[in-house]
Amino acid sequence: MSVLKRFLPKGLFARTLLIIVLPVGLMQVAVAWSFFEEHWETVTSRLSEGVAGEIAMATQLYEQEGGETPAFQRHIEAALGTTRLSIDFRPDDTLPTSRRSSFFRTLDITLREALSQQLDNPVWFDTTRYPSYVDVRVQVEGGVLRFITPRDRVFATTGHIFLLWIIGATTLLTAVSVVFIRNQVKPIRRLADAAEQFGRGQDVAHFRPAGATEVRQAAHAFLEMRARLKRHLEQRTALLAGVSHDLRTPLTRLKLQLALMPQTGETADARRDLDEMEAMLDEYLDFARGDGSEETQRIDLIGLTREVVEDARRHGGDIRFDTEGELDAELRPGAIRRALANLIGNATSFGEVVEVTVEPNGARIEIRVEDDGPGIPEDQYDEALKPFNRLDESRNQNRKGVGLGLALARDVARGHGGDIRLGRSELGGLLAVISLPQ
Template identity: 45%
Template sequence: MTADTGSGPAGTAVADAAGTAAARRAERRRRTPLVKRFLPRTLFGRSLLIIVTPVILAQAVATWIFYDRHWDTVTNRLAFAVAGDIATVISMLERDPSPAGLDWALATTARTTDLIVTLEPGQTLPTRKQKLSGLLERTLGKAMDERVARPFTINTRVAHEWYEIRVQMPDGVLSVMSPERRLFTPTSYIFILWMVGSAVVLFAVAILFMRNQIRPIKRLAVAADALGKGRDVQSFKMEGATEVRQAASAFLLMRERLQRQVNQRTEMLAGVSHDLRTPLTRMKLALDMIEHPDLDAEVEELKADVTEMEMMIEGYLAFARGEGTEAVQPTDLTRLLNELAAGARRDGTEVTLTVPDGLTLPLRPNAMRRCIANLLVNAGRHAGTAWVKAERLDRSVEITVDDDGPGIPAALRTEVFKPFFRVDSSRNLDTGGTGLGLTIARDVARSHGGDITLDDSPYGGLRAVVRLPV
């Protein structure tokens, strides 16, 4: 059958519920501090942040100190060394300006300083002082001002890996070509690459390490979630750090205690059932053998009491077996609901079913059949028509049972889930039942990790919503 389009009163109720949930999420987001909104939400992300952040900060501080000390010191020394060599060349040219002295000074400079020096007679530099932009240019300009104290220009684009420094002389311009290695050291880049590379390696190692540490915690969470949904967790084993193993050991002990408690309760109630049925059978036989016309009314009342006690015992045993030992298995919920709807129709209840095709969930089929059947029985007992709808949401499946009966007062919607509580205080079993139908239904839903809630139906009666996790 196809899913409902959401129109009509039921669709309006669903839309209102969705709007309320969105409003609650927006309110929680508004109350969350701004810093927490940007922090990782997973344990893996937060642990990684705790490990990596101090290292990155330490490396950032080390890099800043390196640049503040190393760059200033080394670059200044290199720049002042080049400016000093240029000042020496100028002093040599001023001491012996003859052609022979000029040739000797230039040749000596080229041989001993790695500087290529040429004199351009008659040339002049621009009168406007050059604006130095780069850090290296400013450092070299400062050194030239202190050591040479003459007008100069610096050209960093004259050739690849070469700098040109032009100095104004009395009879021309002194052109000095300096290799980049004399003004720049690659250790800064090497240091940065080393820091970045080590950070990347550390980050990768931290990711691998934290994944191995988080994996047992995630498996424990999955096992706890499966146990809460009534599923088998036999394959779970303890692993990981000592604290995680302690938590896993406590989880396994809890699982064993829960299973032992359920088994003991079922066995005890089975014995109680056997012990109570024997005297009840004797009482029924004794009542059937009484043949006294004056006591017919009293005998019929006693027979009704015995019948009520039998029904209460059977109902309580069904309640005790709600969690039961039935194995969880993939169940075709679509087929199960169709069968239950057909059975309710045979009992005289008009049922409208809306369920998507192929809706399969891991369930205990007999327990879930009992849960939905109890809701349909209540709807059939107190109303003439029932509307059953199943739909898959993001992380759950919702089964909604609506009727057009008198409903249940809001003040009693919590009380009706208590064992043997009946809204109809009379002892008529045809109208009130034993008071265990909703108790058993909620017990089954919760054993699957879900729950049942009651609300007003858009059809005028009661709405029961069964939510099952996927």
Template identity: 60%
Template sequence: MDLKALIPRGLFARSLLIIVLPVAIMQMVVTYVFFDLHWEQVSRRLSEGAAGDVAMVTQLYTANPTQENLEAITRYARADLRLSVAFKPGAKLPERERLAVIPAFDRTLRRALSGSLRQKYWFDTTRYPDYVDIRVEVSGGVLRFLAYRDRVFASTGGIFILWLTGATILLATVSVLFIRNQVRPMERLADAADRFGRGEHVDLKPAGSAEVRRATLAFLQMRDRIQRHIEQRTNLLAGVSHDLRTPLTRLKLQLAMMPPSPDSMEARQDILEMERMLEEYLAFAQGQWSEEPVALDLADLARTIIQDAARAGRTIDGSGLAESLPTTGRPIALKRCLSNLVENALSFAQTVTLSSSQNEAAIFIHVDDDGPGIDPDQYEEALKPFSRLDPARNQNRKGVGLGLALASDAARSHGGSLILERSDLGGLRVSVRLPV
């Protein structure tokens, strides 16, 4: 058996196991030693004494089984032996035994009675809380003895078990509360890191032990550095984009004033291509940090993409979309993600379909096309920024190779991923996986 499979995976369960398991082992050892060396020895002596008294009273009665002798024996047993004795004429010993909750009770008394009595006997340690019922078969009936429980067993056993159980429950409760308070700041830190990775705003205060506080402070400092880096990158690209748009605008005006010619038409196309490249650079630099997540329907968002393509004269089959795919995300980022995938598919295929699927953990939007596809060995390369994959995708004629990279970045910022595989249409299937 693999011991690793038996070890809990969570920090709370492991910490609880580290505290509770040694204490439980110690208590079991203490309990065993107590019952073996103290309780059982004391109870054995008490049971032997009680069994000897029962055997003596039985012998006194069998030696003279008269009513007068029985009355004298009864008075003597009650006064000096703390035994209640009664003769049941014509009675038989019960056939069914009533077993004690603690087997040591029955085992100790049975051993003592077997060593002291020659007659058949029966006893019950469970019917009465303060007495032990012992019955001995004699000629003409049954002698019934009721002995005080403290005459037969050591009374400290139950008290010891009660205290031990109470201490265990108290210790376990304190351990659970203490460990819970220590683990909760770590859970909040892990949740904050996960939400920050999805681009959500994180407000976290250091709490817990000194080590957890240090980790929280390190995370907050890292968050601030990442946000400053993103802001600097965005501002830089925005400035570059703004600075480049000014001369591009002047070029467009100059070309507009020039008489039409093949050269001027090509120059206009080059300027438009440069503007598209600037837009892609800026979109990639901004990432997914400019909007807050909201509740949205991914199926409705996909149908909006289909309607936008229809207005541009392109047909996309969306019959495979579910009626509703509720999730939480950034609408603009997700729409840009799906738009990039659809535009990429429309650039290289005649037939493009949008479909969806869902399981317990995630929802999927699938974009299928009948284009040339991508070699499986180049799936990872295709998701890198500025990767064009010329041989695989028939010479990407526009853009700078950021379409799939932007889509992948949007999916990752929502805690999902982009999956590339072979489509049933013969081309490429790109699936956007988002957690439920």
């Protein structure tokens, strides 16, 4: 059964078409086989036996009375008038040596068997030379008897018409099935496309439920889920905006008070603590805010990456970026900018040299950020992508941030229908690859 599954179609359209067309095709094949086996071959055999009997009788009459006798001539005239069997004696002639077979070999086999049962003389026949007649020749003493008989007296000609009807009916049923199934599958494809677009954060306001009742139910459930998620994101964004405002106000007051106090070692330490607290707060809010409120747009990803690299260079980072040209993609610019800034910031924190590349890879786009730092052990890649995981032992004590850089980058990538993976860089440090759909 598992072997059979490998050969079955995977798509719903192909499977449904197979379910409908295969039984119809098998039924048509069974009907056609039954017709040809039980009716057509039987009728053809009887017709061939009748003509073979008339040819045998004419041959015997010739051998008994000779070809020039009045009795034989009367028989020739009677055969032509009543059975439409034309008889011609060719003196000193021999049978042809070449033979052409009919497309339906059953016709030749049936006629050959009938003639061999009725005649002992050598026989040659041709069912292909004349469209409406069959040419039969019998070797007799002194020459050859040639018989020309209408084709419909030897074979049942309705078999081909029946076969055409079977093929035509199957073709018509298949065409109707294709149109019907395509109309049923189309709403399912639209629902799948809408779900994929929503997973990337794109607007699916144009989507409307359609199709069968079950498909409409699934579509309505999807729209309700989408509305609940949007409400959740809006509520979370509003809550975080209030938290951000409430926390930044006391931080600003504390920074102002420190600025007015005498500048000592203690005030400098307090100011550094406040700066670190503000940076941590920004990182928390960036991770919690996500990118649900930002609309996607068609942007040049190479140009956006170049801007992020230039910003990082202004802060003293040694970053290589040699990708040229343009590469358009449907993205949220702000979210992608935050993810790249986090990855490049992490790379510059733990390495001296950072290399960034952007390149297409099949139907996807890959952004590679690698450094020459200490890297991360392979068995800790999954842990490194979890929020608030600092991996102190493997990344130089991770003095900066709260361990949200990689987690935020992965959240952004997955919000676009992509993902992020980690590996070992050729520079010796960590390789982070963001994979996005084009």
